[in-house]
Amino acid sequence: MATTSSISSIIDDTLTYVGYDIDDLAENASFEEVVYLLWHRELPTKEQLEELKKQLAENAEIPNEIIEHFKLYPIDKVHPMAALRTAVSLLGLYDEEADVMTKEANYRKAIRLQAKIPTIVTAFARVRKGLEPVAPRKDLSFAANFLYMLTGKEPDDIATEAFNKALVLHADHELNASTFTARVCVATLSDIYSGITAAIGALKGPLHGGANEAVMKMLTEIGTVDNVEPYIRRKLANKEKIMGFGHRVYRKGDPRAKHLKKMSEKLTKLVGEPHWYEMSTKIEEIVTLEKALPPNVDFYSASVYHCLGIDHDLFTPIFAVSRTSGWLAHILEQYDNNRLIRPRAEYTGPGKRAYVPIDERG
Numbered sequence: 001m002a003t004t005s006s007i008s009s010i011i012d013d014t015l016t017y018v019g020y021d022i023d024d025l026a027e028n029a030s031f032e033e034v035v036y037l038l039w040h041r042e043l044p045t046k047e048q049l050e051e052l053k054k055q056l057a058e059n060a061e062i063p064n065e066i067i068e069h070f071k072l073y074p075i076d077k078v079h080p081m082a083a084l085r086t087a088v089s090l091l092g093l094y095d096e097e098a099d100v101m102t103k104e105a106n107y108r109k110a111i112r113l114q115a116k117i118p119t120i121v122t123a124f125a126r127v128r129k130g131l132e133p134v135a136p137r138k139d140l141s142f143a144a145n146f147l148y149m150l151t152g153k154e155p156d157d158i159a160t161e162a163f164n165k166a167l168v169l170h171a172d173h174e175l176n177a178s179t180f181t182a183r184v185c186v187a188t189l190s191d192i193y194s195g196i197t198a199a200i201g202a203l204k205g206p207l208h209g210g211a212n213e214a215v216m217k218m219l220t221e222i223g224t225v226d227n228v229e230p231y232i233r234r235k236l237a238n239k240e241k242i243m244g245f246g247h248r249v250y251r252k253g254d255p256r257a258k259h260l261k262k263m264s265e266k267l268t269k270l271v272g273e274p275h276w277y278e279m280s281t282k283i284e285e286i287v288t289l290e291k292a293l294p295p296n297v298d299f300y301s302a303s304v305y306h307c308l309g310i311d312h313d314l315f316t317p318i319f320a321v322s323r324t325s326g327w328l329a330h331i332l333e334q335y336d337n338n339r340l341i342r343p344r345a346e347y348t349g350p351g352k353r354a355y356v357p358i359d360e361r362g
C-alpha cells in the first residue's frame, strides 16, 4: 500500500466511491453529486448540490488569453491532451491564489479548475476547426453544458444522460497512475495547478487514459465485423496489446465496462452504426477466450463517445474532465495529511568502481 485514502476503493473487483457502489451511482447520480461526494465524502443535500452547481457555473469561463494562446501554435497538429496539459498550466498563471496554500483557497481553486477544464477542452476543439468558442451556460447540467459548448447546440436527453453516466464512471479510481502522479506532485507542497498538469500528462499515455482513443483507432482500422477475427488473431500472434483490455487491479473484470457496453449497444443502434458494437463484442469474445482478459473502462467508452459525435482525439480529454474531480479530491486529501512521497528503488546496476580518466577509456 502506497498511502491511505477515504475516497474510492476497489475490493474484490467492486468499485465504490466513499462506500457507494459504482453500479448504484452510475444508474442514479448526476456528475455534480459525485463531485460533491468525492470532495466532501457525503452525498449532498439539495441545497448543497445547488450551491456546488452554482459555484461551478459561475466559474466556468476561462481567460481570453487561453484562447489566444491556442492560436499561437500549429493547433491542427497538436494533440488535445497536450493542449489541455499546457492550458491548465497556463491557467495557473492567471489565478492570483495559485500559491496560496490555505484549505479555503485550495477548495476555491478546486472549484475553478473543475469548472474551467470543460471550457478549455471544448474551446480548443472549436478553435482548431476555425470556429468561435461557445460560452458556458449557467442553466445546463455539467454534462449537458459540455456537449453544448462542444457543438453549440443543446443536447437531447439521451445524449446528456449517456454523457453524465460516462462522467460518473470515470470520476475516480483509487491510486491509478495519474492520481498517484498528482499526489506525488502536491506532496512536495507544490500547487494544485502543478498537480493537475502532472496528472494530465500521466493520463495521456495509451496504457492509461489514452487507451480510449486507441480503441477507436483499432475499431476504425478493423472496419467490419468480418475483419475482427484475422485482425485480432494477428495482433495476438505478434504479441501486441489489444487496447481496452486488461487491468492492473481487476481480475474478473472492470465493473464500469458493463455500463458502457450497455450504452454502446443502445447508442450504436440509435445512430444507425451498430457495427461498432458488433465489432466490439466480437473482439471481447476473442480476447476473453484467448487471453482471459476482460474489457476495461476504455473499451466500450470509445464507441459511446463516437456515437455522441465526439472527435476521437477528444476521448482522453473527456476522461480528464471527469477524472479532474478525483484528482482534486486526492490532492485535497494529500494536503490535509501530507508527507513527502518518496519511494526507494532496488538498485540493479554495477557495484562500486573507480573513475577512469577519459583518455584511458577504451
Ligand SMILES: CC(=O)SCCNC(=O)CCNC(=O)[C@H](O)C(C)(C)COP(=O)(O)OP(=O)(O)OC[C@H]1O[C@@H](n2cnc3c(N)ncnc32)[C@H](O)[C@@H]1OP(=O)(O)O
Binding pocket: 206, 207, 208, 209, 211, 239, 240, 241, 242, 243, 244, 245, 246, 247, 248, 249, 291, 293, 296, 297, 298
Ligand atoms: C483507465 C485505465 O487506465 S484502464 C487501462 C487502459 N489501458 C489499456 O487498455 C491498454 C492495454 N492494456 C494493458 O496494457 C495492460 O493490461 C495494463 C497496462 C492495463 C495492465 O498491465 P499489467 O497488469 O501491468 O500487465 P502487463 O502489461 O504486465 O501484461 C501482463 C501480460 O498480459 C498481457 N496483456 C496485458 N494486457 C494485454 C492486452 N490488452 N492485450 C494483450 N495482452 C495483454 C501482456 O502482454 C503480458 O503478457 P506476457 O506475460 O506474455 O508478457
Ligand SMILES: O=C([O-])CC(=O)C(=O)O
Binding pocket: 172, 173, 175, 176, 177, 247, 248, 249, 296, 297
Ligand atoms: O486504476 C487504474 O490503474 C486505471 C483505471 O482503471 C483508471 O484510472 O480508471
